Amino acid sequence: MRFADYAKIYLKAGNGGSGSAHFRREKYIPKGGPDGGDGGRGAHIILRGNANMNTLLDLRYKKYIKAPHGMPGGKQQSTGKSGEDLILPVPLGTIAYEFETRKLIGEVTEEGQELIIAKGGKGGLGNTHFKSSTNQTPRYAQPGEPGEEIVVEIELKLIADVGLVGFPNAGKSTLLAATSAARPKIADYPFTTLEPNLGVVQLPDYRSFVIADIPGIIEEAHQGKGLGLRFLRHIERNRVLLFVVAANTDIKAEYEILLEELRQYRADLLEKPRLLAISKADLHPGYELPEEPQVDIPYVTISAASGHNLDALKEMLWMMMQTISEDE
Structure with missing residues (x-):
């Protein structure tokens, strides 16, 4: 399945049905x-969270979506049938913005959560609502709104426990393949990974977490480069x-x-817990680095090959997530 994390769509919610000007x-x-x-x-147009989806591909090529209208009112004070709401399933982590203003409409982060992104019009009132002591026979009704x-604009921000951050060719995809059942494309050239990949890492005692391989970052990526x-x-x-980061x-x-x-890009990202994996350690004899890296976070040397x-890396990540859960 191709990955898609963006869609721009014109939406038209259903009009409300007209009230009836009927007389008994x-x-x-x-x-x-x-x-x-x-x-x-x-009818409203609604996004609904679906944990089994991980792409916006179904919406990517839909440029115009129109929902059904409400039905007009009838005689004997019968209310017209409402238009059937149009449900659009989306992955968890989906965010909707108004295109013109970039105003946030809302986000979908839970299974079954619903977000109305285009509201249907209210139905018009029938003429029974306009009867009064001075107007016993109102011959008008309200049109529907x-x-x-x-x-x-609909965007997807992948939800994962662990995100891999590194340069192209740092070994992120190889690490994901070695620690999970995910099978990302792997080759020895920059930007092999053109789309995020998710993998589930299994540990003993039925423990697991989700890891995301993010395409490689280059300098000035925050300016849109790469x-x-x-x-x-x-x-x-x-x-x-x-x-x-590669050991070489x-x-x-x-x-x-x-x-x-x-x-x-976003300074508050640095508030997240961080760990450094020094990949391709097998390039050095005995997996020993020539000198200790002067970094301000814990690190571990690894070789996915x-x-x-x-196993030590997976346990370290698990312990970090347990610490986060205790603080929440």
């Missing part, structure tokens, strides 16, 4: 009073950030560049 007419009651019913509500018309802002937003919803690079310098890109320290 029966065999022995030729001049009965008003009995017109109210119109039905126009128009449904909301809006252009929305794959830029499109993927930086996926880091926002991760509980723990796992920085991945200037570890401290690369870590600080990654840190600065996150700071420039040989499995070196992968």
